[in-house]
Amino acid sequence: MKEFWERLGYYLVGIVDAVGHKGGIWFLSANLKFSCKILWAMNQCVTLEIDGGGRRWICSAVYGSPQATNRVELWSHLLDIGLCIQDPWVVVGDFNDILSVHEVKGEAFVEVLSCSHSDHCPLLIRCQGVPIKKGNRPFRFQAAWATHPDYKAIVQKSWDSTGFGIHRKFLGVQEASLEFNSTVFGNIFIKKRELEGYLNRIQRKMEADDDPILKHKEEELRAEYNIVLAQEELLWYQKSRDQ
Incomplete structure (x- = not known):
């Protein structure tokens, strides 16, 4: 290091x-x-x-x-x-x-800079001047992304197509990961609620109609729901800093 x-x-x-x-x-x-x-x-x-x-x-x-x-x-x-x-x-x-903002003394301000080499943001202390607008939210790799079958290929493609230098390659993977999260992976908690709603409606229909198509659809939804539950568990595990 x-x-x-x-x-x-x-x-x-x-x-x-x-x-x-x-x-x-x-x-x-x-x-x-x-x-x-x-x-x-x-x-x-x-x-x-x-x-x-x-x-x-x-x-x-x-x-x-x-x-x-x-x-x-x-x-x-x-x-x-x-x-x-x-x-x-x-x-x-x-x-x-x-701490309470009323306990702050002096004219010093802290600017939260964008992270580049770490998942922590650097802090820039300015001893004089005006308050600085807070920087962008730091990038956080989500371990749950790795459970998606398409994510490995997205990382590989970004790594191979980005210019020279480890720093630029990591930035390229970061951008591709955020795009993947936005357009493909989505919000785990929203997906969980949607799947719970679909399962509930399918199971109510199955109570009145013993249709094998409904049974097959329920099995598919259960499998997808179990994947989302595993992803949610990974997310909370990562947030907990558990070793």
Whole structure:
């Protein structure tokens, strides 16, 4: 990963390793003129002293635990830092928590940039200026897409037909996946409700008419419904971050 970021023009300043699929913080810099020194690090936060341009300031990068009991340790850590420093201090990242907008102090604003190399969006902090409109919704690969018989061919075609460079190929697959989701795969929950309605109507007809055509149609709908249920299970499994 270090070599990957260096090829993109960034160098590694500080790191907190992930535990399985959870957590993890990479602190990168694109400006070699700035001096960066790690002051404190814990599993949800890494804090650096940044010196450059005639100014010195403190930056804490946060990836808060999704479990509230674990975030207590983070809040305590940040309070301790606040008591130890005198320089300007910015705290940025994913807190996995919601605070009141009335608690915001300063004239600093955060712009959510479009994601390109990851499924996480970069955050750009502007210390002066006006509020910035939030960026586009980040791309999320849906594991349920892989259950559709046409999806593999769509990915392969996009990968082969897109220009040179891994980045451009991934963007091509991303665009093709979103188009596939919109025009072919559709909304799982809407499809589920529609199939439930079709099954209900077919089964009511079967109560009055023992037609083999109706029975065959019900079997087809049941098979399609089971596929949608499996896709829905994959979707919730992916959202739950379950390992």
